[in-house]
Amino acid sequence: MPKHSGLTSKGAPFRVARQSRIFQDVVDQIQEAILSGEFQRGDMLPSEREMREIFHVSRGTLREALRVLEQKGLIEIRLGVNGGAMVTAAIAETMTESLGLMLRFRKISLDHLQEFREDIEGIVTAKAADRAAEADVAVLRSLLAEAEAHVAGGISEWRAFLNVDKKFHQAVARITGNPIYIFIHNMVHDNIQPYYDTFLPPDQERLQQNFRDLKEILAAVESGDADQAGDLARKHIWRFNEYMTKRRQEPQG
Amino acid sequence: MPKHSGLTSKGAPFRVARQSRIFQDVVDQIQEAILSGEFQRGDMLPSEREMREIFHVSRGTLREALRVLEQKGLIEIRLGVNGGAMVTAAIAETMTESLGLMLRFRKISLDHLQEFREDIEGIVTAKAADRAAEADVAVLRSLLAEAEAHVAGGISEWRAFLNVDKKFHQAVARITGNPIYIFIHNMVHDNIQPYYDTFLPPDQERLQQNFRDLKEILAAVESGDADQAGDLARKHIWRFNEYMTKRRQEPQG
DNA sequence: CTGTTAAAATGGTTGGATCATTATACGTCG
């Protein structure tokens, strides 16, 4: 059971009524202050010794509250003079970490994640094809040119190419205009990437294949053909997944 | 920046090298013990006073570590004798909470979430139509019958109907065989539900419409028509979103 | 002006004491 969801879910009119847990009250108050905009991203919370007096709690209790807020991705704590708790908004990062935990916990497998990634990439790309303005397409063209340069450089620029590839897909996600797709896309990508790094050795043929994929995807987006753009994106991811899966099972043989 | 992702992402071979933070070391050790299976779900960690001696840290430091693990969804702490830190695996719940934070933080809007939900529901249902075995269909049929009974009961059973509706969609997600879809589906649902409760008053006509939707979706799944199943599911969600959006803007005038 | 050093602010850690909660064992009374 989550300690408290954003709104009282389930229609149940009662809360768990757990008194105790003073630090939770501190967490709630600070969280509200942040969410209400009273503290903006980048603002510093008062020092621990000040807040200790404000809330009338011991420093230990206050620090437990700060640990929770830090883990939620709402604040970041730095050391030294002028240090302290700074408001951040790294919620997406904590979700990425949670997905990583699920993977390591075997609640989901890499295969599952790969399947999901195909779908997300397909949907996102299809939507992008529907909604892309000329300026958006220009961004993609620019990234494609960058990628082409790295292809010319051969496998020595493999990593640089992958970096541009990531930027390309991020740019596509951004075109949808819906930040959830950007979040989900990054979350999945960041958790799959380490496996690519481990099991996908640099390879000239795959470098070129990848580039051709991007080129075709861009063409489909340009022409506004959502269905084809989606299909191409799915196949693009699928190819990589397929190859990685093979490589992943070879070594263990 | 996330304190540490599941694997060293980005290919950067270095860590941030922050010494300090003894509690982080404790967090890492306990987390590893849990992820490695040394502690299974339901197991109890030693008491604070025991762990204080094991790790050679003060109780305050240890408690900060436990707070972090609790917030991560890895443990749950209960009070009283026989209380203590119990290993749980409520990672999905923390992600649901994080999505709620994003909503409240205005990093994403309800409209964005609704769009995403249409896509997820469409994909999931299409996949279910592809993969449903006879036993799976039987479960859906049973749920549909349950729903029908509540429809007959009229709007007084509105909430009961919604409950079955949720179960139906969850069952569909389960048919995909991919736990990510279940997670994502629940995460989105649980964050949207409160808005439905607030802005969608019970209504006989909508109750029947909803039931008809489920019936059609089941039929599509039964016949294995993935495309139609996906379309129906999308439209099903879309209709509700559309209506809610209208109602949501009326009161504000 | 530059490099070094001292001071101060701030988070991090410690130890010990006490309070609050709760399962369990015990005992009392019907």
Add this chain to the structure above:
DNA sequence: CGACGTATAATGATCCAACCATTTTAACAG
């Protein structure tokens, strides 16, 4: 004997006061 209250002990929650470690800033020496 059984139901109900009560004492007990284990465990987390909180507090307090001191001290350590890190880092910025200012003062200072050359």
